[in-house]
Amino acid sequence: MAPRSAPSARRQRIGVELRRLRERAGMTAAEASRALGTTQGQISNIEANRFGVNPERVRTLARIYGCTDTQLVDALADMAAERTRGWWEEYREILPQRLLDLAELEHHADALRVAQALHIPGLLQTAQHARALFADAVPPRLPHEIEHLMSYRIKRQAVLHRGTPLPYTALIHEAALHMRVGGPAVAAEQLNHLVEMGRRAHISVLVIPFGRGAFPGSGQGIDYAHGPVTHLDTVQLDTEHGSEFLDAAAQLERYTTVLDRLEKLALPAEESRELIAQAAATQK
Incomplete structure (x- = not known):
C-alpha cells in the first residue's frame, strides 16, 4: 500500500x-x-x-x-x-489547503447551517461584496490573488444552484446588514441579493435583530455541515488564523445547541426579508 x-x-x-x-x-x-x-x-x-x-x-x-x-x-x-477529483483541485498550490477542504465539505454535505455576526455568509455574497472584502485583507493581496479567490468563491456557490440544491440556512445578525462593505451601492446590491436568495425554497435567510440582546457563541463564523449520518457532521469555524474543523461528538452537540438557540432568536423568514429590505433602502 x-x-x-x-x-x-x-x-x-x-x-x-x-x-x-x-x-x-x-x-x-x-x-x-x-x-x-x-x-x-x-x-x-x-x-x-x-x-x-x-x-x-x-x-x-x-x-x-x-x-x-x-x-x-x-x-x-x-x-x-470516492475517486473523482472535485473542481477545487484546480486550486491546489494556489490557495490554502483549508479552503479546498471547505469547498469539499460543502460539496458533499446533505445540508448546511451557518451563522455570522458581522459578515454576510460566503455562499450568499455578491461578486462585488466579495471583491471588496478580499481587497481589504491584511496583509494586502495582489491582484491575481484576489482573482483566484473570486473565482473560487463563485464556484463554491454552485452548491446552491445545482440540480439538487443544497438545503441552506443562514443565521445573520442585524449588525452584518449595516457594515457597508464596498460602499453604499455595493452594500445595497448585496442586501437585495440576500432578499432574493431568501425567497428560494431551499434557502432560509434569518436575521437576529439588535433587540434580541445577547446571543450565544463568540460571534465567530460557524458553518455546520450535515453529513449522511449525524455522526459524520462537521463544524467549520472562521478564525483570524484560518479555518478550524471540529468533529468530536461533544463539539457537534455544542454547536448544534448554539445554532438552535440562534435560530430561536432570529426573526421568521418573511420578517427577516423585510428587515433586510429596509437596510438596503438606507444604503441609497
Whole structure:
C-alpha cells in the first residue's frame, strides 16, 4: 500500500472514525492488527491517514470492532470509494489547503447551517461584496490573488444552484446588514441579493435583530455541515488564523445547541426579508 500525500480533511475523517470505532470497542491497535491479520503499524498508518483504505477494508474493520451502525459504515465505505477529483483541485498550490477542504465539505454535505455576526455568509455574497472584502485583507493581496479567490468563491456557490440544491440556512445578525462593505451601492446590491436568495425554497435567510440582546457563541463564523449520518457532521469555524474543523461528538452537540438557540432568536423568514429590505433602502 503506497503512502498518501496531503489527504483532504474529508479523507482524514475516515481514519479518525476508524480509530474512534476501535477505541469504542476497547481494542488496542495491536489487538486490531492481529484480528485483521496485519501489523500494528498498518492499523496506525490507516488511522493517521498515512495510507489510504478501500471500502472493503473499512467494512472489515467495522466488523472487527463490532460496529452495528450500518448507516455509518456505509457512509464511511462510500467516502473511501470516492475517486473523482472535485473542481477545487484546480486550486491546489494556489490557495490554502483549508479552503479546498471547505469547498469539499460543502460539496458533499446533505445540508448546511451557518451563522455570522458581522459578515454576510460566503455562499450568499455578491461578486462585488466579495471583491471588496478580499481587497481589504491584511496583509494586502495582489491582484491575481484576489482573482483566484473570486473565482473560487463563485464556484463554491454552485452548491446552491445545482440540480439538487443544497438545503441552506443562514443565521445573520442585524449588525452584518449595516457594515457597508464596498460602499453604499455595493452594500445595497448585496442586501437585495440576500432578499432574493431568501425567497428560494431551499434557502432560509434569518436575521437576529439588535433587540434580541445577547446571543450565544463568540460571534465567530460557524458553518455546520450535515453529513449522511449525524455522526459524520462537521463544524467549520472562521478564525483570524484560518479555518478550524471540529468533529468530536461533544463539539457537534455544542454547536448544534448554539445554532438552535440562534435560530430561536432570529426573526421568521418573511420578517427577516423585510428587515433586510429596509437596510438596503438606507444604503441609497
